[in-house]
Structure formats: C-alpha cells, structure tokens
Amino acid sequence: MNLVEKLRIWWYELTGSDELPLDREVTSWLVSLTLHLAVLILLATLAFLLPNNDQYMITSVPLDVEEDLLPEEVHFSELTPVEIGALGNESVTNAEAAAPIEADISEILTEIEPISVIGEMPALDANVKMLTAPNPSDTMLVKGTGNVGTTAAVGAIDRITNEILLSLEQRPTLVVWLFDESGSLQSQREAISKRFNRVYEELGVVEAAGNPAFKHDEDKPLLTVVASFESTTTVYNKKPTGELEEIQDAMQAIDEKAAMIYENPEAASGQENVFGAVAQLAREYRKFRTRAPQRNVMLVVFTDESGNDFQNVDLAVETCKRSVIPVYVVGVPAPFGRRQAYVKYVDPDPRYDQSPQYVPVDSGPESLMPERIKLHFLGRNDGDERLESGFGAFGLARLAYETGGIFFSVHPNRRDGHVGRGQIDSMTTHLSRFFDPLVMRNYRPDYISESEYRSRLAGNMAKAALVQASSQSWTEQMEDIRLRFPVADEAELARSLSMAQREAAKLEPKLMQLVGTLAQGERDRDEITEPRWRAGYDLAMGRALAAKVRTEGYNTMLAMAKQGMKFEKPNNDTWVLRPSNKVTTGSVLSKEGEKARMYLERVVEEHGDTPWAYLAAKELETPFGWEWTETFTNVIARRQNQGNGNANPQPRMDNVPPKKPKRPVPKL
Structure with missing residues (x-):
C-alpha cells in the first residue's frame, strides 16, 4: 500500500470522506518545494562552517605633496590710480569706441598676394616735412565715413599725399588721377596743378636722391596715370609713368581741353559720366594688383557735380571692391534733401557784365531716395533754402565709403552761422548754413545698393x-x-x-x-x-x-x-x-x-x-x-x-556808363 492510500484511509477514519483535500498534483508540488528548501539550507550552513584564511585591512595614510606654484603674471600695485576704467567717459565698464559709427556690415578685404617675389623695395626716407594746408582735423579723417569737410581742395590733396605714403610703405603703388572737364572746376584744377608739382617732388624724394634702383618706370615705387572725363573718358598717359614732366604735360592737356569747352559751350556734351569712368579705369589697371611685381592701386576723383550716369554706380563700386582699389573723391557738399544747388557765376572776362548769376547744378541729394518733404515756410521769402547735408552726393560718397576711401566735401565758405549769397566766392555753390561734421557722422545715409535699400523700407513702415x-x-x-x-x-x-x-x-x-x-x-x-x-x-x-x-x-x-x-x-x-x-x-x-x-x-x-x-x-x-x-x-x-497814369517819372541819370553786354553762361 502506497503513501497516498494510507492517507486516504486515515482521512476516511477521521472525517468519513473518501476524497482527500489535496489532489496528486498539489502533493507533488509540496514535496518538490520541501526538497529544494532543504538543499538551500544545507548549502548556507556549509558556507559558514568551512574555514576561510583570506583577511583584508584598509588603511589611509596622508601623502606629502609638493605644490607647484603658478608663475606670477599679474602684479597688483598698492598705489591707488588717479583714473580707472577702459578710456570710458560714463563708467568703468564702458570702453571708448575705436570707430565713431558702428558699421552695418563688417568688411574684411583679402589682399592679393604676389605670385612671386622678384625684388625688394627700399624703404622711403620720409624725413621731408609734409605739406600743410587748411586740412580738416585728424579726428574727422576716418576712411569710409562718407564725408570729410574742408575749405580747399589743396587740403584734401595733402591728406591724399599722406595716404599715398602709407600705401608706399606697404608696397609699390599706382595712383590714377581722374579730373572733371567741366568749366566750374577750372579754378580748382589750377590750384591743384600748382600743388601737384610739390606733391610729387615730396613723394619722389628717393628717386631725386639718385637711387639706381629706379632707373626704369616699372622699378619705381610710385607710378601715375592722369585721365579726365566728360561724356567719355580720356587717358593722357596709358602707360603709367614715374616722370614728373609727363605728369605735368598731362595736367596741361586737361586744362587746355577744359578751357576750350568753357569758351565754346557747344563743344560740351553736358554729360558727366563719372561712374563709368571709374569702372573703366578700375578694370584697365587692376592688372597691377595681380601681376608681378604687385602694386597697390588708388583712384582719386575730382568733380563738383553728382554725375549723370548714376545707373553705373553699382558697377563702379563692385569693380573697385573686387580689385581692392580705394577711391578718394574730392567733391562738393550735397544740399540737404535736394538734387540741385546754385553756383554763383561771374563772367571771368571784365569786358562783359560782372553781375553774379546763379546757375543750377546737380550736386545732390545725399541719400539714395528723397527723405525730406518739400514744403515752403509760411510768410517767409527765403524760398527753398539750401542747407549743407553734411555729406557728398550719394553715388560718389557711397563709392568712397564702400571701397575704403574718403569723400572730401570742399567749400571755401564753410563757416558757422548763416552764409548769405554775397558772402560766397565765384564758381561756388550757395549753401546758407553748415553743420558740425562730428555731429553729422551719426546721421550718415545708408550707403547700400537700391535692392538693399528697398528691402529695409519694406521692413519698416515709417521709413x-x-x-x-x-x-x-x-x-x-x-x-x-x-x-x-x-x-x-x-x-x-x-x-x-x-x-x-x-x-x-x-x-x-x-x-x-x-x-x-x-x-x-x-x-x-x-x-x-x-x-x-x-x-x-x-x-x-x-x-x-x-x-x-x-x-x-x-x-x-x-x-x-x-x-x-x-x-x-x-x-x-x-x-x-x-x-x-x-x-x-x-x-x-x-x-x-x-x-x-x-x-x-x-x-x-x-x-x-x-x-x-x-x-x-x-x-x-x-x-x-x-x-x-x-x-x-x-x-x-x-x-x-x-x-x-500820373506816376512820377524816373529821374534822369547823367554820366552813367553804359551797361556791359551779358553773354550766355557756359556749361559749368
């Protein structure tokens, strides 16, 4: 008899029932569980009873470490300084700006390195005293500001002379001088021509000393091209020269051509295509930037109007920027918010009427699009008063600004306060009031392309x-x-x-x-x-x-x-x-x-x-x-x-000289 049967008999005697409370499967599960528990208990007991000789001790002993002191880079003085800060005027944390105006776009011009080096250029001995003239102050002369005010073109020439010297310190240089052929610039050209000789004597100091390194033009550190423009561009020495005599002959040729146009108005086309001339000369002479021996190239423009080919301003700007050719412009101030100003003209021939005449010329505006409404002032007889804008004509000022040059606005009657018509010189535009250039720097026009200008207008309804x-x-x-x-x-x-x-x-x-x-x-x-x-x-x-x-x-x-x-x-x-x-x-x-x-x-x-x-x-x-x-x-x-009809008759004037004849005003 097995165990199960014995349990059934025992359960029947105890309860009177034949069925056990546990079936066969449950019984088997209980037996298995009991056996497994017994094995686990046995193994645990053996782990504690068996001997173990491995013993470990953890100790902590402080180590002697030598500290390597850092070298003392900063020394703190015990004295209290008189002034503290970063050249700031407001507080310790405000640093003085390096430039007067924050640039909209930072431009980094990559200089073109020469393909090969074929020689060395001796350094110039600049012991000769620089020329002086009614220059604007150094605080006003910042490349790319768009405008620098001065009272004479010779002052601008002296600054440009300094720019040429700085360029020569870097590498040999080619300077292209571009002159307006209009009659209104005649007196300015004469003053510039006289100054020109002294400028080149100063710049040619090494050559004058008889240095044999400059025997040929291509070896000379400074080369020159002289050109002029009206409707077309004329180059008087297509091969750059370093001879002062050739430069003087070219200047004389410009004076003769301008005098002919001045005396014969029919010979003038009435067009001054300055931007096309700049682009043409930049394309023609940019090879000096890339071919060995590499030279810097500078372009200097003299004009007293805003130019008639404004559609070429983008071409001129991009051509000069790609070739890294800075453009310096000696021009006139633009009237504030107006396209035209009036030049005071007095006939240079005393045989003719000497009464002044005021001739309209295009010398503005200073912005790409009009930004000033045109309204007369009630009860005043000053008409549409012309004020100085603080900048040059937009196209020329932008050309100088974007290429890293300077625009010099020349006006001989620049002064504080009101300037009457009788106070201005002949062949000068009448501007009734001038403004502080240092203040006007903060009001620079947007020297950008037309597409960018329109984009900014679209971004602000007020503009x-x-x-x-x-x-x-x-x-x-x-x-x-x-x-x-x-x-x-x-x-x-x-x-x-x-x-x-x-x-x-x-x-x-x-x-x-x-x-x-x-x-x-x-x-x-x-x-x-x-x-x-x-x-x-x-x-x-x-x-x-x-x-x-x-x-x-x-x-x-x-x-x-x-x-x-x-x-x-x-x-x-x-x-x-x-x-x-x-x-x-x-x-x-x-x-x-x-x-x-x-x-x-x-x-x-x-x-x-x-x-x-x-x-x-x-x-x-x-x-x-x-x-x-x-x-x-x-x-x-x-x-x-x-x-x-009984108006009093005019009194008779005896011994009055007859009036001189008046001839038409030539193209200015």
Whole structure:
C-alpha cells in the first residue's frame, strides 16, 4: 500500500470522506518545494562552517605633496590710480569706441598676394616735412565715413599725399588721377596743378636722391596715370609713368581741353559720366594688383557735380571692391534733401557784365531716395533754402565709403552761422548754413545698393512712409497763401476771399494726402533705431501736420470773413490774417496742432546742430493758428493813382556808363 492510500484511509477514519483535500498534483508540488528548501539550507550552513584564511585591512595614510606654484603674471600695485576704467567717459565698464559709427556690415578685404617675389623695395626716407594746408582735423579723417569737410581742395590733396605714403610703405603703388572737364572746376584744377608739382617732388624724394634702383618706370615705387572725363573718358598717359614732366604735360592737356569747352559751350556734351569712368579705369589697371611685381592701386576723383550716369554706380563700386582699389573723391557738399544747388557765376572776362548769376547744378541729394518733404515756410521769402547735408552726393560718397576711401566735401565758405549769397566766392555753390561734421557722422545715409535699400523700407513702415511722402512733395510745388485783403468795396473783398479760398482748396488735398501717407508708418516709428531716420520721420510728420492745421484753419477763417466783418476803427481799410498761438477753428485741428508741436520739439531736443533741428525750429517760429487784424493802407487813393497814369517819372541819370553786354553762361 502506497503513501497516498494510507492517507486516504486515515482521512476516511477521521472525517468519513473518501476524497482527500489535496489532489496528486498539489502533493507533488509540496514535496518538490520541501526538497529544494532543504538543499538551500544545507548549502548556507556549509558556507559558514568551512574555514576561510583570506583577511583584508584598509588603511589611509596622508601623502606629502609638493605644490607647484603658478608663475606670477599679474602684479597688483598698492598705489591707488588717479583714473580707472577702459578710456570710458560714463563708467568703468564702458570702453571708448575705436570707430565713431558702428558699421552695418563688417568688411574684411583679402589682399592679393604676389605670385612671386622678384625684388625688394627700399624703404622711403620720409624725413621731408609734409605739406600743410587748411586740412580738416585728424579726428574727422576716418576712411569710409562718407564725408570729410574742408575749405580747399589743396587740403584734401595733402591728406591724399599722406595716404599715398602709407600705401608706399606697404608696397609699390599706382595712383590714377581722374579730373572733371567741366568749366566750374577750372579754378580748382589750377590750384591743384600748382600743388601737384610739390606733391610729387615730396613723394619722389628717393628717386631725386639718385637711387639706381629706379632707373626704369616699372622699378619705381610710385607710378601715375592722369585721365579726365566728360561724356567719355580720356587717358593722357596709358602707360603709367614715374616722370614728373609727363605728369605735368598731362595736367596741361586737361586744362587746355577744359578751357576750350568753357569758351565754346557747344563743344560740351553736358554729360558727366563719372561712374563709368571709374569702372573703366578700375578694370584697365587692376592688372597691377595681380601681376608681378604687385602694386597697390588708388583712384582719386575730382568733380563738383553728382554725375549723370548714376545707373553705373553699382558697377563702379563692385569693380573697385573686387580689385581692392580705394577711391578718394574730392567733391562738393550735397544740399540737404535736394538734387540741385546754385553756383554763383561771374563772367571771368571784365569786358562783359560782372553781375553774379546763379546757375543750377546737380550736386545732390545725399541719400539714395528723397527723405525730406518739400514744403515752403509760411510768410517767409527765403524760398527753398539750401542747407549743407553734411555729406557728398550719394553715388560718389557711397563709392568712397564702400571701397575704403574718403569723400572730401570742399567749400571755401564753410563757416558757422548763416552764409548769405554775397558772402560766397565765384564758381561756388550757395549753401546758407553748415553743420558740425562730428555731429553729422551719426546721421550718415545708408550707403547700400537700391535692392538693399528697398528691402529695409519694406521692413519698416515709417521709413517707407517717409520716402513715399518725400517723393510726393518732391514733384509738386506747395504754394504760398494770401494774407492781406484790402477793402475797396464789399463785393471786391468777397471776390478776393473766394480766390484765396480757391488756392487753399488746391492745397488742402495735397496736405491731407501727405499727412495720411506719413500716418501709415506711425506705428513703426518707435522701432527705428537710426538717428537719421528718426529725425527725418519726426520732422516730416511735424511739418506736414503744421501745414495741414494752418491751411484748414486759414480756409475756415476766410469763410468766417465772407459772412461779414466790421472794422473796429472806421479809418482802417485792410484786413490782415496773422498767425496766432491759439487754434480757434475746431478741436480736431487743435489736437493736430499739439501733435505737430510734439513732433517738432522732439526733433529740436534730440537732434541738435543738425539740418533737421534747424528746420524744426524754423517751423516752430510760426504759430499754427490764425487771427484777423486790421490796418490802414489807403486803398482808394492808391487805386486812383494807378488809374490816372500820373506816376512820377524816373529821374534822369547823367554820366552813367553804359551797361556791359551779358553773354550766355557756359556749361559749368
């Protein structure tokens, strides 16, 4: 009998049931579990009972380490310094900037290394004293600033001489001198020609000492090309020369050609294609940058106009930049926000009329697109006053800026304060006011391509609105308005008031469109960071609003007068409309007047000693409102004197020399 049967019998005797509480499978599982537990207990017991001779001891003993001291690189003085900081004016952490203006794009020009070295250039002994002239100060002479003001071209020549010497210290140099053939540059060319001889005597000091290394032109450290331009470009020595006599002959040839054009206006084409000439000469002589022996190449341009081939400015800039040819321009200052200035012309022949004539010439603007609205100032007879922009014509200034050169704006009457027409020299553009070049540096125009310029306009509505508004007012003449209304009878007064209203009605839509255009960009105004654009937008908005308030208020005052007004003094016979500090023609106009004042005062406060601040202050001189006043002008008596034909005859002048004949002004 097996174990299971025995358990079943035992369970039956105990409970009376034949079925065990555990079946066969459960029983087998319990037996297996019992056996495995017994084996584990046995193994654990053996691990503790068997002997173990391996013993370990962990100890910690401090080690003697010799410290290697670092060499002392910094010594701290116990003395307290008088000044601390990094050449800063504000605080210890502000370092003085190395350049006056942060560049939009950092340009690193890679110099072209010569293919092979065939010889060494001896260093120049620069013990000769440099020429001096009315140069601008060194703090103003920064390459790529776009403008340097000076009172004479000879001052610019001296600075260029220094640039040539610096170039010669680096490697042999080729200088290309390019002259405008126009008659207005004749006196400047004469002064430059005289200076030229001294400049080359100074630069040729080593050759003059008889150094045998300079026997041939190609061995000389300084070579020269002389060229001129009008509608085409003329090169007077196509092979670069180092002989002063050849250079003098070329300068003489330019003077003779310019004199011929000056005396015979029909010989002049009227075109000054300066950018095409620069690109042509840069392409022709860039081989000196790449062929051995490698030379630096510099291009110096003399002109007093902005050029007639502006479409070639990108070509000229890219050609010179690729060839690493800096361009130095000796030009004239551009009028602020205007394309034309007026040259004072006096006939050089005393046999002809010597009265001055003012001839328009293209010498601006200073920006790629117009950035100044064109509005007359109410009640002033100064017309469209020409101010100095602080920079040269855009194309030429950009050419100098982007190639690493300098633009010299030459004006012999540069001074502080107002400059009248009688104070300027003959053959000089009349600019009524000049501004501090150090201040104007912060207001440099954007010297970039047209595509980049338009891209920036698209990125800011305030800038785009300013350019659009300036373009509108640029082509439309804003008219002055009538302020005096004589009263011969009521019917005539009504007619004169209606005629004045008609003129104001023509002006109102233009001003409303101008203000509306500028208002489209108002939400982006605070996003502008450049001082030039902020000043330009604020001035335009302030002036446009001021003109709108005055014009609409003027029209309202005329309408009131047509309803009937009586003189307080019976003898008075003329109504005079005068500006008033109070805008009494409606709350809307009053609010717009306050807004105009806010914009204009902000320009004066934030942009002092600039053309924008000057124009804003000038606008603020005239109140925005109107008031009627009365006066006596003896209208009836004047009408009678005009109608009876009894005007007093002019007194006879005896022994008066006859007037000299006047001949047409030549092409300047």
